Amino acid sequence: MVFNYKYETLLDRLYSSVKVKGIKTEVFEMPKADVVVIGGYTVLRNFKSIVDSLRRNARHLQKYLLKELAAAGSVDESGALIIHGRFSSRAINVLLERYVKYYVKCPTCGSWHTVIKKKKKVPFLVCEACGAETSIKPV
Numbered sequence: 001m002v003f004n005y006k007y008e009t010l011l012d013r014l015y016s017s018v019k020v021k022g023i024k025t026e027v028f029e030m031p032k033a034d035v036v037v038i039g040g041y042t043v044l045r046n047f048k049s050i051v052d053s054l055r056r057n058a059r060h061l062q063k064y065l066l067k068e069l070a071a072a073g074s075v076d077e078s079g080a081l082i083i084h085g086r087f088s089s090r091a092i093n094v095l096l097e098r099y100v101k102y103y104v105k106c107p108t109c110g111s112w113h114t115v116i117k118k119k120k121k122v123p124f125l126v127c128e129a130c131g132a133e134t135s136i137k138p139v
């Protein structure tokens with residue numbers, strides 16, 4: 001007989017395969033920069049929500065962006081990042097994607113469930129999904 005599995009067993013199998021599939025196909029949405037240029041300044045209005053969705057330290061992302069843009073800047077009381085100089089939203093989105101690639105996404109399994117830890121002052125990206133530890137360059 002071909003179908004001699006118990007119904008419960010089949011159901012278990014179905015649920016466990018759905019679960020596995022769910023983890024593998026988990027989609028993280030890349031936050032898009034909300035940018036306005038006012039005079040000689042570029043305002044990244046949703047800086048705080050980007051930091052929250054990437055679960056990174058605001059100072060870390062701020063430092064990265066300002067360094068890559070070779071610009072000065074600061075975060076205002078509303079959580080927006082004010083950058084000195086005029087930059088396009090495209091330029092900022094490219095940097096955000098790069099930041100995610102280097103400092104958020106696990107290179108081993110692709111998960112975004114990662115944290116940055118330091119061992120003897122060397123920063124590591126530690127993946128909460130697969131446990132991989134990847135050394136990252138300091139910002």
Ligand SMILES: [Zn+2]
Pocket residue numbers: 106107108109110111127128129130131132
């Ligand atoms: Zn991983």
